[in-house]
Amino acid sequence: MEKVIIIKYGELTTKKDNINFFIKMLRNNISIALTEYNYDLTYDKGRMFIRSADIDKCVLKLKNIFGIHDFAVGYTFKEKDFEIVCDNVLALVKEKDFKTFKVETKRSDKNYPLDSMQISRSVGACILKNKDNIKVDVSNPEVLINIEIRNNEVLVYFEKIKGLGGYPVGTLGKGLLMLSGGIDSPVAGYLAIKRGVKLEAIYFESPPHTSEDAKNKVLSLAKSLAEYNLDIKVHVINFTEIQETIYKKVPHEYLITIMRRMMYRISEKIAYRNKMHILVNGESIGQVASQTLTSMKAINEVIKMPVIRPVACFDKNEIIKIAKDINTYETSILPFEDCCTIFVPKHPVINPESHLCEEYEKLFDYESLINKCIKEHEVIKVTCKNENKYEDLL
Ligand code: ATP
Ligand code: MG
Numbered sequence: 001m002e003k004v005i006i007i008k009y010g011e012l013t014t015k016k017d018n019i020n021f022f023i024k025m026l027r028n029n030i031s032i033a034l035t036e037y038n039y040d041l042t043y044d045k046g047r048m049f050i051r052s053a054d055i056d057k058c059v060l061k062l063k064n065i066f067g068i069h070d071f072a073v074g075y076t077f078k079e080k081d082f083e084i085v086c087d088n089v090l091a092l093v094k095e096k097d098f099k100t101f102k103v104e105t106k107r108s109d110k111n112y113p114l115d116s117m118q119i120s121r122s123v124g125a126c127i128l129k130n131k132d133n134i135k136v137d138v139s140n141p142e143v144l145i146n147i148e149i150r151n152n153e154v155l156v157y158f159e160k161i162k163g164l165g166g167y168p169v170g171t172l173g174k175g176l177l178m179l180s181g182g183i184d185s186p187v188a189g190y191l192a193i194k195r196g197v198k199l200e201a202i203y204f205e206s207p208p209h210t211s212e213d214a215k216n217k218v219l220s221l222a223k224s225l226a227e228y229n230l231d232i233k234v235h236v237i238n239f240t241e242i243q244e245t246i247y248k249k250v251p252h253e254y255l256i257t258i259m260r261r262m263m264y265r266i267s268e269k270i271a272y273r274n275k276m277h278i279l280v281n282g283e284s285i286g287q288v289a290s291q292t293l294t295s296m297k298a299i300n301e302v303i304k305m306p307v308i309r310p311v312a313c314f315d316k317n318e319i320i321k322i323a324k325d326i327n328t329y330e331t332s333i334l335p336f337e338d339c340c341t342i343f344v345p346k347h348p349v350i351n352p353e354s355h356l357c358e359e360y361e362k363l364f365d366y367e368s369l370i371n372k373c374i375k376e377h378e379v380i381k382v383t384c385k386n387e388n389k390y391e392d393l394l
Contacts, residue, residue: 177201268304284319
């Protein structure tokens with residue numbers, strides 16, 4: 001018997017024609033995630049199969065792959081005689097400790113002499129005869145024994161491991177995540193990746209007001225996201241000159257609004273240049289002055305590209321729960337400053353007015369400042385490989 005991972009696909013896109021694209025993308029994503037290991041991958045319209053000497057390590061990687069509904073580590077063998085099937089199942093269940101069980105059989109080989117019900121019953125009887133103190137429980141068994149009689153092999157597997165669901169990364173195109181060092185934006189990124197969006201990230205820094213530690217923190221968060229996104233490019237924008245200019249020229253209650261309008265403009269330009277379709281950010285309705293509905297409108301109206309805000313309607317504790325699940329929380333709460341937290345006015349405007357934003361923006365030549373920082377921006381590729389520490393990626 002040989003060990004095999006049996007993967008069931010997640011939610012398929014509604015159009016039937018997309019299934020092949022979806023499967024191809026999933027296969028491609030799995031091969032990137034498993035690149036460090038030797039493995040053999042086969043698939044059909046219903047499932048994918050992975051054979052490898054590093055099964056346990058592959059399992060850990062598959063837990064982070066979107067587009068997988070569930071998977072199981074099972075066993076495969078070629079001899080299909082019923083006696084051999086029974087012996088093999090017995091050998092496998094002997095090592096297991098349980099009181100109740102159920103056998104379920106699927107038979108895609110329609111020429112097999114027994115039908116599914118007969119196989120389940122006979123294997124069940126065989127187990128009852130050979131193992132003490134156990135009984136069948138069809139409604140709530142402790143162990144479910146799955147048998148599949150396929151054309152060229154038999155599969156046996158037990159418990160299924162829940163996959164992440166969602167769509168394979170990349171099936172829905174590319175988006176640009178505005179990634180700060182906070183709690184919300186990595187969670188927003190994770191949720192966008194879940195729906196099949198391949199992300200790049202953009203980070204605004206303001207050295208020397210923001211430190212190298214703050215940047216490393218963001219790269220560390222990017223590395224956590226790379227586990228799901230498979231790798232991630234981080235566009236680092238030096239925002240110092242823009243921020244200092246705004247600070248000098250603009251009435252302070254509008255600092256944040258104007259600064260965020262600049263961030264949106266730069267993000268949209270970077271996104272268009274890199275063939276991305278949406279911006280993604282961690283804004284959450286009402287969280288701070290810049291996230292009131294009127295603020296969001298005043299900020300959003302400077303660009304045309306859609307902005308997806310996956311956590312817009314989440315409470316902070318709901319966001320924190322996901323951040324903990326995806327291991328970004330501990331990094332996010334490290335106390336390094338963000339460019340949004342320096343130059344913060346005492347009384348930021350809560351209901352900014354568009355005509356005032358436009359008026360204040362006429363006070364300086366923001367177009368050329370924007371073009372300059374886009375021209376000079378740095379791109380860092382962060383990969384999901386285990387052995388890389390983020391410091392090695394700098
Ligand atoms: P987070 O916890 O995600 O940092 P926040 O509660 O601190 O969010 P804001 O600082 O107002 O809220 O930022 C809202 C969103 O704007 C962030 O979630 C992020 O998507 C984006 N953003 C803020 N600062 C930056 C930055 N320095 N670089 C890139 N994006 C940023
Ligand atoms: Mg923030």
